[in-house]
Amino acid sequence: MAEIRVPTLGESVTEATIATWFKQVGDTVAVDEMLCELETDKVTVEVPATAAGVLSEIVAKEGETVGVDALLATVDENAEAGAKSAPAEKPSAKDDAPAESGGESAPLDIMVPSLGESVSEATVSTWFKKVGDTVSQDEMLCELETDKVSVEVPSPASGTITEILAEEGATVEAGGKLGVMRPGEGTTSPTQPGSSAEIANSASNEPKQEKDVEDAPSAKKMMAEKGISRDQVQGSGKDGRVMKEDVMKMASAPASSAPAPQPASIPRSPVPAEDAAREERVKMTRLRQTIARRLKEAQNTAAMLTTYNEVDMTATMDLRKEYKDLFEKKHGVKLGFMSFFTKACCHALKEVPDVNAEIDGTDVVYKNFVHMGVAVGTPTGLVVPVVRDADKMSFADIEKKIAELGTRARDGKLSMAEMQGGTFTISNGGVYGSLMSSPILNPPQSGILGMHKIQQRPMVINGEIKIRPMMYLALSYDHRIVDGKGAVTFLVRVKEALEDPRRLLMDL
Template sequence: MATEVRVPTLGESVSEATVATWFKQPGDAVAVDEMLCELETDKVTVEVPSPVSGILDEIVAKEGETVGVNALLAQVAEEGKAGAEEPRPRKTADQDTIVAGGGEESKMVDVMVPALGESVSEATVATWFKKEGEAVAQDEMLCELETDKVSVEVPAPAAGVMGKILVGEGETVAAGSKLAEISAGASAAASAPAPAAKEEAAPAQSEAPRKDVEDAPSAKKAMADAGIGRDQVQGTGRDGRVMKDDVARAVAAASASTTKTSAPAPAPRAAVPADDAAREERVKMTRLRQTIARRLKDAQNTAAMLTTYNEVDMKAIMDLRNEYKGVFEKKHGVKLGFMSFFVKACCHALAEVPEVNAEIDGTDVVYKNYVHMGVAVGTPQGLVVPVVRDADQMGFAAIEKKIAELGARARDGKLSMAEMQGGSFTISNGGVYGSLMSSPILNPPQSGILGMHKIQERPMVVGGQIVIRPMMYLALSYDHRVVDGKGAVTFLVRVKEALEDPRRLLMDL
């Protein structure tokens, strides 16, 4: 008996979708809730799980076809009851036993994309650390995935030999999809010949361009409506297939280029001298870098961003730190830095000026009765902002420990999605790179970000006398839609006062 797999409800006002990718083929074993295929609509991507365990018996709607709600996609037969016309045995990839060349028994184990975090549905395969035919140990890192926010390492689920790699570097994969197979229990010597044969055949295959890639029907219609040719659109679907979103991007790019009439058009790339072109290097932006670029530009386009400045005399903090840093480290096992003072000072100021800790949600202003402090960290992959949750409830030692832990995890690319979500205010320290003054960009949807800068000795007038003081410029960028100028200036003054006289933090002044 076969169980039908049908198109699920696609959402309000959405009546059809395009079959983008089949993760399983007829004859493959499937588990209940295992992803069978992915559908694309005008608004979202929808994954279709298997309703039962068994064998994928028939695919009715092929990749690239448009299907309506409740249309039949495929049929799944219970194990042992598949159609008799398919004599080949069905084997579950993670259970069936095979015999390696040396007579040893092994079983195929699937390598799947792990959970990528809340609101993250896909990732890009950045690097494969293993090749087909190489031996792997259990929990050894096989590949690294890049999402919009973090890098995710995929460990080997079992020891054995790397089998077929299904997704190459640079390709996009959905959460829960299959990346590769491992021949568990096999030895590299027994399994190496097959990958070698594949490698020899690869050049011949790559020489012949693919001619059977069928663009999504919705994309064809969109190209016809927009009056643009296939050569004007860069396909991002499987095997270069053009999807509807690709057409929308191409139309938007063409529209933007035609509106730039106020200034002379830049010289085309072809005009670059040959000797200069030979010394250039073109590198595709990582997903993280693309997300950083998009979010920062969105912040500029959306928020009414304004920056106010002040300066702080760091002598009191430096004296206090020098006096107690040895005792502090001995007791708490962590060094006393400047960040804990700034976090405490900001928490103190946010309590007095709560709108700096708020955000806009539609026509509402959401005031946060807590402080989840984002601390911007520069990494080799780009800027990330891990969050110290409930920083207003933490002491100096707890803050220093948490910042040190998050900073190390950020630089190693080990941050989880949860550790970078939910921040209500951010501190960015450009001073570690030597910045004397800058205007930080908001981290949306937050309404405020404090920029720290380089500590520099300058002549200051104190008590009618000119003295040399270690000074730092502070910058508060804020969303003027939520925060008035008075509130922003008051916030920055309170931070300055708390830093110049840390006793105020202890006395809540």
């Protein structure tokens, strides 16, 4: 009997939610065939079969939260398909337990679960149930949204929803109350309609239950991010369940095949009819709302100021051109400009530690390390994955890590842990053609460096006019903690290191 367990989920990630089972008890499976999909924050983890045989038992059902190395299922390597005499997946004792006798059961609170390290509040994104609905234990009740993280709230017991205290759009704190339910109702008898026992026993006999079909969490996230409504997607999963692949297919379909946008319904100032007919209203994604809120908070909180300089990229470009082929041959990664800028910033941050610090109340917290945030544009918005301990990394290590994080960001597979803890940020608007801009701080950081387009310009060099590849640099900083002298010094040190990369080797 082969055991299927939860694989390693990544650094600091200890639990996951069962999103989708692709196989049922009794199905024949091959080695490495995909059995189920797990969801952790924004990471999707697929679990393959470790042995060939028949799926004899599913221990963790869809919607359940499991820890690393927890048992998910078992595969009988000696059995044949359909050889089982009874389903190995059985309703749990608590599902079969009758409601409390001697009157109504005591009300049960539906609470906000743990939201993760340093996350204290969330927004109620979607309620899947309404007051009066009967639910079974672990059935999904609602979904919460924190900064880039979706948290699903399962029912703590079987029963009936009696009250919803936090409506959609409300902000709730960790440990707060979302609603109230009356446990036990509808579960007093195994044959009572809607009971968890009946659902479990009839799942394989009836093609579709008289209840809402729970879509895959990854599909719901993608629909929200891309502004696609549920009725636009044809589900290919069990009972019409919408899978991630269905949403991707819908998103890539020609625009003409998509339903026409619904007219705006939010009251606002009068708009001429001929203009209204040409408008389109699209709800902001949760990611875009988070970006907007955090950037506005940075402007409202920090005393933000930007200082500028320009750098002659000749020496860096010549060095890169000379060694890029040898570098790629040895390290298996291309030598770009980001490693030069990262090393130059790490060098400058050692001399001007205020730029690498943050304000906590009336204290200043100095960081004796550099966790470099690298802003990455994705189809759904801007994210800032973090290169940890960048000050201790080589050029090759930095290039490899940035390439890896960039790919994961564009695929939507970054975990929350990979976007937290940055001490300084680099934003490269030059890749989009930006010649000059003022980047906005990424709180609680006190500094962000903006890179821009490299452009050939006439410069006076030793009394002669020469054409040089020039780049404007912009450092936005929190003037509450960083003085003008420190900001200018930082930017000058970055400029010096890029104009003469040998200074990095000499620690000058």
